Amino acid sequence: MRKLTIFLAFLLLAGFQVAAQVQISGTVTGASDGLPIPGVSIVVKGMETIGTSTDIDGKYSLTVPSDAQTLVYSFIGMLNKEILIGGRTIIDVALEEEVLEMDEVIVVAYGGIQRKEAKTGAVSTVTSADLKADAADSPIKMLKGKLAGVQINSTSGQPGGATQIRIRGFSSLNAGNNPLIVVDGVPIVNTSYNYASSAGDVLSTINPNDIESMTVLKDASSASIYGSRAANGVILITTKRGSAGDTKFNFTARHGWSTPTNDNGFRFMNPEEILTYHRVAAVNAGHDPDDPADAQYYYPMSLLDGELTNWWNQVYQTGETSEYELSVNGGNEKTKLYSALNYYDQEGIKIGTGLKRMSLRSNVDHKVGEKLNFGTNISGSYIKQKDQATDLAYANPFWAASSLLPWHNPYNEDGSFNDDLPSNNGSNPLENVALNERYDEMYKFLGSLYLEYEIIEGLKFKTQNSIDYLYGNGRDYRNPNTPDGEPAGNLYTANYSNRTITSSNTLNYVLDLNDEHFFNVLGGYEFTNNYYAFQSGSGQGVGVDIPYLSNASTNKDVSSQYLEWALQSYFGRLDYNYKGKYFFTGSIRTDGSSRFGKNNRYGLFYALGGSWNIHSEGFMSGLTMIDLLKLRASYGINGNDNIGTYQSYGVYGSRTYNGLGGLAPDQVSNPDLTWEENTTWNIGLDFTLYKRFTGSFEYYQRYTTEMLLNVPLSRTSGFATMRQNIGELSNKGIEFSLDTKIITGGDFDWSVGFNLAYNKVTLEDLATDAEFIESGSFWRRYVVGGGYSEYYVFDWAGVDPTTGAGLWYDDNGDITTNAAAARRVFKGQVEPDYVGGFNTHLGWKGITLDAYFEFKTGHYVYIMEHRYTDADGYNFGSNQTSYSLNYWEQPGDITYNPIPVAFNTSDSNAWGTSKFLEKGDYLRFKNLSLAYDLPTKLVEKIKLSSLRLSLNVENVYCWHDVSYWDPERDVTGGGYAIYPQPRTYTVGLKVGF
C-alpha cells in the first residue's frame, strides 16, 4: 500500500515549483551487495510533488527547496529509508532489502514468492499461524474449511485415514480429481497405497509442523504452468526455512485424548429394546419367542437376566496421542538452517487402530559469494498405520458392535474369549484385535538440491533436482483362533516402492524499464521419471508360532506389478506490469508424457491473466476508505494426465491353458489416447476497506473436454469397451472470502473471517448417445445434465398405516407393496452446493483464543448399512439402531418403519431404497484453541526465550441430522460402518531456548 501511494505521488511529479533551492545528488545502492539500484524513487518528505528517481547507475540529482528537511527513498522490494538532509549536498544511501511478511505475498509456481498485489489468478494461502497443527495427522486435513473452494472430504476419522481433496469441484470421472501437490518446488507422489490396511494416506508422512504455508492455485493463470497435471488445481506446500540470527531451539510436547463424537443422539438399541424388538418380529413371523424348540426364534425375557454387554463401549476407546518435537532454526548471512525431529503417536477411537510417525527434516540454504546460492531440503519419515477390518466385515469392530446382541458377552467365565457369537458369525472383535495383525508401514524420503546462479544482473539460472522415494510394506495376519484365520492361520504381505526423480531447470530474468515497465520472464525445462514396483505374497496354514510366509503350507500365491512413466516439459511465463497498476501474466507449457498415445504424445497448455489495481488510479485518490481494489481476469487451458500408465497400448497378458503358458489380448490399442483438457475462466475482485475489511470475490467456469470414458465396442473387436477421450463436464462457481479486523492495536485484538464457495457440476456429454452411465455403485448414476453423480434410488413411499407394509411408488406413480415394482428416481446429489467456514481470533497480552467452524450444505448421504441395522426383521438376530423402534404395531399407526417380521422377505430394506437417503448438511465447530505465550521478561528469568502453553479441541461439536455418529461420508456419498471423526483434546507446551 505504502509503496503504491508513493508511486502515485511520483507520477504526479508533473510540475514542481521553484523557490530557494539546493541541489542534492548521490548514489543509491543495495545494502547487501553494494550494487547501484536504478529507478529508486526519491521525494521530499511533506512535499511529495518534488522528487526524482535514480538512473541506470543508481545516481540521482534533485533540486529541493531550502526548507526541505528529509528525503524519502523507496523502491519495490526494499525498505523505505528517510534521510535527514542536514545541509548536505551529496547523500549516498544504502537500501535494505525488505523481508516480506507472509500475509503480503503469495507463493507462485517455479518462482518463489510474489507480492499479493501482483497476482492475476485465483490463489489462496494459509500460513502456519492459521494452520493449527495441534491436532492433525496430515497437513491436508488442516486446510479443511479454511479456503474458499477447497473442499476436504475426510473419508474416515481414522488416524492416517485418506482425505479426498477437491478444488472447485470435479473435472473427471475416470482420471481422478486429486490436485497436484508440490512440496518446496517438487511435485510429489499423491497416490495412497494401502494393501493390508484401509488407511494409507501418503500425505501423513509429512509432519504438519514443518509447514510454513500452503498455497492453493485454483485457476488457469496460476496453475497452468503445471500443464498436464494442473487440471485439478495445485497445492504448493512450503516448509520452514532457517533465518539469520541467534540459533533458536524449540521443544514442543503435546498430549491428546480422542473420544467418539455423537452429536445427533445416534445409538443402537439397549438390551430391553432389542429383545422386545426380536420378540415382536418373531410373533409377526408366526413364531413363539418363548418356545425353546423353535431355536431360531427363541428370544425369552430371561436373556436379560444374565450378564449384558454394551458392545460399542467395547470397540470404542479413548485414544491417546503423544507428540514431541525438537527444532533448530539459525544461521548467518551465508548459511541458514532449519532442522526438526518429530515423534507422533496417535491411538484411534476404534480399538486396534492408530498412527505412529517419526520424521526428520533439514533445510539448508547457503550463499557462495555474491552470485551463487545453493541449498538442500531433506526429509525422511516412517509411519505405521495400525488398522482393523472395515466395511461390513465381521472382523470390523464397528460392524461387530452394530450386529452383536447385548446378551452375547466378549469373555467366557474362565476369562477366555467367547466365540459363541452367532450374531457376528462367531467373530469376537476383542479377540480379533488381540490376536490378528493388520498394518501398513511407509518409509518416505524426499530430498532435493537446488543451485541458483545469477548470470548477469537480473538473470538467474536455477536447477533443482529431487528424489521422492516411498517404500511401503503391509501385513495382514489372521490368527487361526479367529474366524478369518481358519483353519490354520492366513497371511497376506505386500511391499512396494515408488521412486520419482525430477529435474527442474529454470532461467529467470527480471527487468525494470524506467520504473514503468516491469518484466519477469521465466523459461524452464523439467523432466520426471516415476517407477513403481509391487510384490505381494499370501498363504494359508502359517499357524501361530511362525506366522510368516515361509511357514505357509497351502494356497501360496504371489503377484506383482511394475509401472513406469516419464514426463518431459518445457515451460515459460511472462509477468509484466505497468507502474504497478496493470498486471499481465502469460504462461505456456508443453508436456510430453509416456502415458499419452503415440499420436498425441505432446500437449500444449497455456494461460493468460490480467489484473488492474483500481485503487492506484488517480481518480480513486479521493476515496480514502478504499485501500485496495483489484480486478482480475484469467483464462487458460490445462490438463489431467492421470489416464493410467499404459492405457494407450494394445497389449497381450498372461493366460494359462492345459498346463501351457499363453498370451491373450488384455487391452485394446488406442494410440490417440491423451490428457483430459480443462478450460478455465476466472474473474476475481480483491478489496481492502477502511484497513479492516479484506476480502475477495471469485467467479469461475471450468470446462472439461476430452474426458475419458469407456466407450462400448462391438464384442467382435475382442473387447467390451475402449477408453476414449470423448466426454465433457463443467463446473461453475463463486467464492467469497472476508477477513475483518474488528479491533487492532493496543493490547486487545479481535478478528473474524468467513469463506463460502458454491459450485455446480454438470455432466455435459457422456459420449455417443448415452444419457447416463452407471457409476459403479448401484445407488448412483452419472446423467447428462446432472451433477457429478446423482442418487438413483428406489422410490420409498412410507408405511401403510393399515397393514404396516412398506410402500413404494411404481412406474405409474401408484402405490405398491412390491419392492420389485418400485420405480427408480433421481433424488438429491452427492456433492454439496455450499462449502465454507468461519473463524474468529481474540488476542490479549499473549493470550490467544481461536475458533473455527466449517460447513457443507445441499448434499445427500446414503447410509448404506441401514439395510442391516434398520432391516425390519430381515437381519433378525442382530442389533438394530434406535430408529427401528419407530415401527408399525397396529392399524392406524403412522410410523417410519414397517412392521418388523423375523427374516423379513418384503424387501422393505432393499438395496438402494430412498428411505436410507438423508440430507447431509452439517455445521461443525471444528477447532477451538487457547494459547498463552508467557511474557518475555518472565521467561528470560528462567533462561528461556519463549514459553507457550496451549489447549486445543478438535471437532468440538457438529450440528447435523444424519442418522449416524458423524455426518461426513466420502465423495461417493456412501460407505459402510464409517469411522467417525473423533473429538480430540490436546494440551501442548512449546519451549524456546
Next chain:
Amino acid sequence: MNKMKEIIKYLAAVLIIFGFIFTSCDDELEQLPPEQLSNELVLSTYDNLVLATNGIYNLLYDANWYGREFTVIGDLKGGNSKSSPLNTGRFQTEYNWGNNASSTSGLWTPAYYLISRANNVINATEGFTQTGITEAMIGQLKGEALFLRALAYFDLVRMYAQPYTADNGASLGVPVVLVTENGQPARNTVAEVYAQIVADLTTAEGITGTADRGQTDDAAMVTKEAIQALLAKVYLYMGDWGNAATYATKLINNPKFALYTAAEYNSVWGVDAASEVIFEVYGNATQSSWPGYDEIGYIYDPDGYGDVCATNQLLDLFEAGDVRADLFKGHPDYSGFLWPNKYPGKDIIRVNNIPVLRLAEMYLIRCEATLKGASSGVPAINDINTIRAKRNASALGSVTLQNLYEERRRELCFEGNELWDLSRTGRGLNRDEAEVIIAGDVDIAFPDYRWAMPIPTFELSANANMVQNPGY
C-alpha cells in the same frame, strides 16, 4: 543494448543445453508395460505366436461357454434336464424359454473374443518367416486357430440363429469377422457362416498334425482328428449326409480312439484324454473366474448348487442294465430326483474336462447320415448297435430315426446337444406337462422365433449395423 546481447547469448547457451537434454530424454517417453507384451511383438516371433495360440484356448472354459452355460442350455432347453428342487433361480429363464436381449446367452462375448484372438494368429501366420521355423510349424498354429475360430462360429450360429436345415441357411446368422478391428460388422446369413466354417476346417485339415508343446492333456489340443470330427458334425448340421458320413468314418477307422467299455463307462468323465475323446476343453481352477462355483460340475451336483437335474422323460429312455443309467446321483432330501454325474470333478472343487467331440458321436452321425441317404457302406443298424453293445444295452433289430434320436439323448445327454438336435431336425420340443412346472410354454413347436436366442443388448447398442432376431 550490450546487456540485451549478453542475455541473448546466455539464453542461446541454455537453450542448447536444453536441446541436448531434449534429444536424450525423448526415448524415455516410450514406456512399455513390463508385464505385458505389445500386440506387434507377440505376433512377430514364433515363440510368442505359440503363446498367443495357447492363449486362444482358455476362453473355451469360460462359464458362458463350455465351462458351464452353453453346455447346460443345450440340455435344459432340449428337455433333458429341468430345474431341481434345489433351484435358487439359476437357469430359470432358459428353462422357461424366456430369454430376452438383456438376459440372452452369454456366449456372444467369449466366442467373439476367441475369434478375435484366432484372427490375430491366423493373419500373423500369413507370409510368416523366421529362421529355423518350418512351414509345418507355422501351419500347425494356423490350423489350431482355424479350428478354434470355426468352433466359435459353429456355436454362435447355433445359439443365435435358426438352423441351417430350416431354409438352407437363408436366415440371418452372425457377423463373420476375419480381421480383428474396431468395426461394426453386419450379420452374415447362416449359409455364409457355415461356408466360412467349412472353409476354415478344410484348410486346417491339410496343415494340422498334433500339437507337441508339453501340454498336460493331448485331447484338449486341436489335432487333425478334431478338425475331421468337427467337419462331420458341421456337415450333419448342414444336412450334407455324404460328407458327414465320410468324415465320421475317418474317425471311426482311426485306431487312436476306442469306445468306452461298459466296465469303464463310469470312470471316464472329467478326466484327461479318455479313449473316446477326440476334442475336449481342459478344465483347471486357474482358468475359472470363480473356481469351484462357476463350474458345470457344481450346477449339476446336488451337494453343490444342484440347480439343474435330469428329467424323467430322459431317465425313462434307459433300459435296465444300460450303464449309462448309472451315471446319475440323488439327494437324500429329494427322492425322485436325479442329477447327472457326467462332471464328477477331477479334483475336490469339481473342475472337469468338458468333452466336445467324442467317438460315440461319430458312430451316431454316420448312423443318422446313412438313415438319411448317405452311402457309407456300413448299415445304420451296425453303428447304433456298436454303441449299445458297449453300454450293456440290448441290440436293436432294426433302426428308425426315432431310435437314433433317442440313442443320441442317451449317449450325449448333458454334453450340450439336444436343443440343436431338435431344431436341426425340425422336431420341436415336447416336454412332459406333469413334471415341468414353469410359467411359460411347456412345448415349443418348430419353427418358432425362440429357436434362435436374441442378440445381446450390449452388441445392439455398440454396433449400429446389428439387427435383432425376429420376435424379440
